[in-house]
């Protein structure tokens with residue numbers, strides 16, 4: 001990580017275990033800010049269309065476990081009460097209503113933290129389900145307390161039920177929509193972002209079109225219109241992007257419904273029970289693309305791990321035969337220019353069997369790994385190193401002349417001859433025989449050229465072995481000997 005990105009990260013780190021006062025101030029400010037935001041979205045009475053504060057604070061407490069101390073909960077609660085004292089005349093009701101906010105925040109944060117301690121960190125799929133039920137528990141308890149606090153003991157039953165339903169559905173849907181994004185998102189590394197391609201925007205376009213379709217067509221079923229497009233997003237985009245798009249889509253649907261732009265039943269205005277059902281439906285829908293996204297994410301990781309295993313030799317860490325073939329499918333890894341020559345060196349450690357016989361198989365493994373390391377150091381950026389099997393390795397280089405390829409092969413041979421390989425208390429010296437074949441690929445692909453030269457290099461390696469080992473053989477010097 002360079003200096004600049006470190007400094008950016010420092011700038012956006014709001015909380016630290018050591019800075020208690022700064023933590024308290026920041027929690028107070030965030031609470032006030034989101035309280036203001038939620039309050040500005042209040043509908044006719046005291047209830048807000050969205051109340052993002054609880055989800056935001058729960059996410060803050062989950063992302064910074066050291067903040068889960070009574071003192072910070074009290075700071076957050078005080079900020080809410082102070083805001084109400086300044087802006088409303090709610091009196092004692094404010095004490096209970098804000099307590100209900102704290103119930104949601106603390107329950108969701110504590111449950112998720114407890115879960116994260118007991119589960120495998122990579123198991124995001126279960127995490128998405130977990131968010132669902134923690135938000136459910138948090139929303140039920142907090143809205144129960146909030147509704148009792150708002151209506152008081154003398155209020156009528158129907159009003160209580162309607163308030164509870166609205167409160168609960170709002171808390172639950174906002175939690176399920178916001179929490180995945182708030183918990184998974186990271187500060188983007190702009191430089192690492194891939195270039196924008198029009199075709200990548202199709203799933204996003206699908207979401208926009210499906211929302212427009214729900215406005216035009218209306219009815220209860222229209223709420224599910226964006227689902228296929230969101231699942232498409234889940235397959236094509238990274239998890240945090242899917243979480244953001246799901247949040248925006250769910251938010252947009254709630255706003256469109258509340259303002260009767262999407263009409264569930266065209267003749268009657270939206271009543272609380274419909275809003276209750278619609279919000280629950282939107283929250284349930286929101287979890288589907290997330291589950292798809294986490295599954296796709298897990299599959300992609302698995303594929304990456306498996307292909308890494310297949311592309312690299314387990315013992316030595318250099319390319320495996322299939323990994324080298326993959327690398328040679330395009331010119332980039334070798335940095336090959338059209339006018340350059342492709343040099344293929346086949347290397348075989350001399351009398352390797354003796355090392356196994358005299359010092360044990362484990363020693364043989366150590367020597368193989370150290371040999372591959374040294375080989376990679378010598379070849380560096382100029383070529384690719386692979387282990388074909390046993391004590392046989394191959395180096396592919398792009399050079400301007402055949403002579404340069406021969407010079408590299410000789411450099412390798414002499415260096416290995418001088419290198420002291422250590423195993424436990426012993427020092428071992430080995431030599432290597434090399435067969436070198438060179439060609440100008442011309443119209444051939446690098447891979448085809450490599451394959452044909454590998455067969456040639458094998459012949460020259462045989463020659464090196466036959467002529468006494470610890471030497472490099474190549475076409476120009478030895479053609480006559482091979483043919484004889």
Ligand SMILES: Nc1nc2c(ncn2[C@@H]2O[C@H](COP(=O)(O)OP(=O)(O)OP(=O)(O)O)[C@@H](O)[C@H]2O)c(=O)[nH]1
Nearest residue numbers: 348349350351352353354356361362364365390391
């Ligand atoms: N320790 C270890 N030994 C291996 C591995 N793969 C192959 N070998 C051993 O490498 C040895 C190769 O022996 P040979 O093919 O007879 O060749 P050599 O003794 O190197 O003799 P020349 O190649 O003729 O110079 C065998 O004893 C194999 O068991 C491995 O992964 N680890």
